[in-house]
Amino acid sequence: MLAIYSNNIVTDEIITHCQFVQPYEIFRSIDQYVNSGAVRKLAFINCINQFDLPKNDQDHHEQMVNGTRFCQEIEQTKYCSEAVFALDNEFHAYHLDILKIHNQSNIYWILPVYPTACVTSAINILPYNVQFHYQLEPYQQRLNHKLHELTCHEHKPFYFDALLGLSRPFRDFVFDAVNTSNNREKFLMTYGEKPGSDTVLKYQWEPEIEFGPSFWSSVTNVNYLGENLKLSLIVPVTIYNQCAYSIITETNAFNEYSFFTEKIAKALLAKRLFVVFSGYNFLNNLQKLGFQTFGNVIDESYDAIIDDKQRWAAAFEQVEKLCNMDQLAVQQQIQSTIDHNYQLLMNTNWHLSMLDNVKHTVDNLQNPFQKNTMTQKFKNSPWHPGASTNPEARHINTNREFMPPDSKENFEKLCEVPEYNEYFKNNGWLEPGAITYDINSYGFRCAEFDDQDCMLALGCSFTIGIGLPLDSTWPQIVGKQLELVPYTMAWGGASADTCFRLAEYWIPKLKPKAVFVLAPPPARFELIKAVGYPPVENYLPQSESHSTTEIDSFLKHWHTMDENARLNYKKNKLAIKAMCAELDIPCFVYDVLDHMAKPREEVGYARDRMHAGPVGHSLLAERMLNDWSKK
Numbered sequence: 001m002l003a004i005y006s007n008n009i010v011t012d013e014i015i016t017h018c019q020f021v022q023p024y025e026i027f028r029s030i031d032q033y034v035n036s037g038a039v040r041k042l043a044f045i046n047c048i049n050q051f052d053l054p055k056n057d058q059d060h061h062e063q064m065v066n067g068t069r070f071c072q073e074i075e076q077t078k079y080c081s082e083a084v085f086a087l088d089n090e091f092h093a094y095h096l097d098i099l100k101i102h103n104q105s106n107i108y109w110i111l112p113v114y115p116t117a118c119v120t121s122a123i124n125i126l127p128y129n130v131q132f133h134y135q136l137e138p139y140q141q142r143l144n145h146k147l148h149e150l151t152c153h154e155h156k157p158f159y160f161d162a163l164l165g166l167s168r169p170f171r172d173f174v175f176d177a178v179n180t181s182n183n184r185e186k187f188l189m190t191y192g193e194k195p196g197s198d199t200v201l202k203y204q205w206e207p208e209i210e211f212g213p214s215f216w217s218s219v220t221n222v223n224y225l226g227e228n229l230k231l232s233l234i235v236p237v238t239i240y241n242q243c244a245y246s247i248i249t250e251t252n253a254f255n256e257y258s259f260f261t262e263k264i265a266k267a268l269l270a271k272r273l274f275v276v277f278s279g280y281n282f283l284n285n286l287q288k289l290g291f292q293t294f295g296n297v298i299d300e301s302y303d304a305i306i307d308d309k310q311r312w313a314a315a316f317e318q319v320e321k322l323c324n325m326d327q328l329a330v331q332q333q334i335q336s337t338i339d340h341n342y343q344l345l346m347n348t349n350w351h352l353s354m355l356d357n358v359k360h361t362v363d364n365l366q367n368p369f370q371k372n373t374m375t376q377k378f379k380n381s382p383w384h385p386g387a388s389t390n391p392e393a394r395h396i397n398t399n400r401e402f403m404p405p406d407s408k409e410n411f412e413k414l415c416e417v418p419e420y421n422e423y424f425k426n427n428g429w430l431e432p433g434a435i436t437y438d439i440n441s442y443g444f445r446c447a448e449f450d451d452q453d454c455m456l457a458l459g460c461s462f463t464i465g466i467g468l469p470l471d472s473t474w475p476q477i478v479g480k481q482l483e484l485v486p487y488t489m490a491w492g493g494a495s496a497d498t499c500f501r502l503a504e505y506w507i508p509k510l511k512p513k514a515v516f517v518l519a520p521p522p523a524r525f526e527l528i529k530a531v532g533y534p535p536v537e538n539y540l541p542q543s544e545s546h547s548t549t550e551i552d553s554f555l556k557h558w559h560t561m562d563e564n565a566r567l568n569y570k571k572n573k574l575a576i577k578a579m580c581a582e583l584d585i586p587c588f589v590y591d592v593l594d595h596m597a598k599p600r601e602e603v604g605y606a607r608d609r610m611h612a613g614p615v616g617h618s619l620l621a622e623r624m625l626n627d628w629s630k631k
Helices: 009-018 030-035 057-066 069-077 093-101 130-139 169-179 262-269 282-288 300-304 308-323 327-347 350-370 408-415 418-426 474-482 496-510 553-560 562-582 614-629
Strands: 002-006 024-027 040-046 083-087 107-111 113-115 124-127 158-163 187-190 221-224 227-230 243-249 257-259 274-277 398-400 437-439 454-459 485-490 514-519 525-528 536-539 587-591
Touching: 002 009, 002 030, 009 040, 009 083, 009 350, 024 030, 030 069, 040 069, 069 083, 083 350, 107 350, 113 124, 124 350, 130 227, 130 262, 130 327, 130 350, 158 169, 158 308, 169 187, 169 243, 169 274, 169 308, 243 262, 243 327, 257 282, 262 274, 262 327, 274 308, 282 300, 300 308, 408 418, 454 474, 454 496, 474 485, 474 514, 474 614, 485 496, 496 514, 496 525, 496 562, 514 562, 514 614, 562 587, 587 614
Parallel strands: 002 024, 002 040, 040 083, 083 107, 107 124, 158 187, 158 243, 243 274, 454 485, 454 514, 514 587
Antiparallel strands: 113 257, 221 227, 398 437, 525 536
16 A cells, blocks of 8 residues: 655645556545555645744745745655655745755655756756746637737837846846946836835836735736736736847846746747846756747857856846847847747646656656566665665765765875875775775665575674775675675664664565674664654764764663663674574674774774774674584
8 A cells, every 4th residue: 555645636636647556545644644554655745835924034034944834744754755746836045945954865846947057966856837837827718819919020119128026136237237238228127126216117017907905016816807817927018019028037046946937938928039137057948948049149158157247247248239239130030939939838738747747757666666676676765664874865876985984085184194005005995986885775885685695784884894895895705605695784873773673674575595793882772763864863972972962861871871782782682683593594693892893903994094994804704604604
């Protein structure tokens, strides 16, 4: 059974369109969904926010990031779900912070944006051109006659409209540039919120608009030719018939994401040439959708300039250029482009494209469960009872050259010491790529789990092999000799509790031919948390931990009395042995302090000079193989 959380009718429509192949139950209660016993869980969350009237912009930003139902539901579902689909039809500054907070690999953002090269983190974006959808709906049929009133092929008294709306830095730039231009009389400009200026034309509306008593912004609904529409969706036919081209100042000018709104949609719909004042690569992302722009008439290289002011200045140079060109000649050059854009916008079902995109993503999640391989059957969310204690979800499915405490900075410092440099050189570790960390989809440094004959290696950083090439680690050495695929279930800072949790989850599923445990230091223990991230935390005594974790009374007593650690340690080791005995699986348990906490002269050292080196791993592997031969 598949458990699905859905919080409104919009997400219900997405779920219906996905056509799930297995039985499912839809939950409206977060608590019931989280606590359900379903193996698979998917959450679909639409942004339905309730917040207090903000005191100021900062208060609004903090409320949207930390206090809304939308963010709270994402936080509650992301750790127990295979995937969370989070949908919003807007994109503002607070969204940038939300994406940074909720950047786990199982979250798919259905947003009206397209990432640019400035986005360096791996965030799953499923673009939804919802603003195009909203813009088209009234004009495809009921108001289509208004588009026929546009006089696209006539000479206009103004060259550019610049409808700037509410105050923004890039709109201030356009406002000042227009007012200082020698072509000032060629612009029709409005600015709804230009501080300190009573002479600016604030707005110019279509004459057929009937305002209600509660009008307060462009998102307010008004009556327009019998249609109840948001004011922002009404194509300004009167203005367009006075101006040859449009200056587009979008809702925002983020360099990380391009947000396409009704502002660009109206220009496409009205068959207009436009110059855009927004973020980096806005035109590039528009072209990726299939739209054409006007590089045959003006220099659009401004779109590729990272610096905001330089980009806007370069864009305004093209505005000035057009102000000195013959309108009808330009119109002739752009005719095929504006016709193409109109047809593409009109004939694309933007809402259906989003639904299909989500369905395709869900299908890719479902397919692994329809095939009979171990890797696919066990595919799950970034953390579940069988996942590692990796505190950074971004490590999953990655290849890294360094992994804390084996950091690049530490390595470079050590290389400055001749003795260490020579040691690294003799081991071949100075070569690029000599040591890499390939982390599988469960957060472990080993191959993806499959139905091959395998062995389990349980432990901490001494088992994962921090600071060592993979083939120098004891799990790889033992696995190679026994001709078993070694599945290394370990992570830095793990405890004996971690080893038991992973053993309980994976041994019945993988049915290994052997289990080897290098039990971590006894004083560590694991806590599965009700809230927060990471969902599992291992507590270390202060002498071992580099953090300054606040010690409550429980932790204080735990670490003060060594007997707590001894009993917990012994219970976990005995439990793993008993579990293996019940399934008739050979199990070998060793204490890490007996084998890895030896002088460097005996075990060598790894690249971080904190962990045992290849010699230590080789000696331990030899002991394990010897014990195996006696079983």
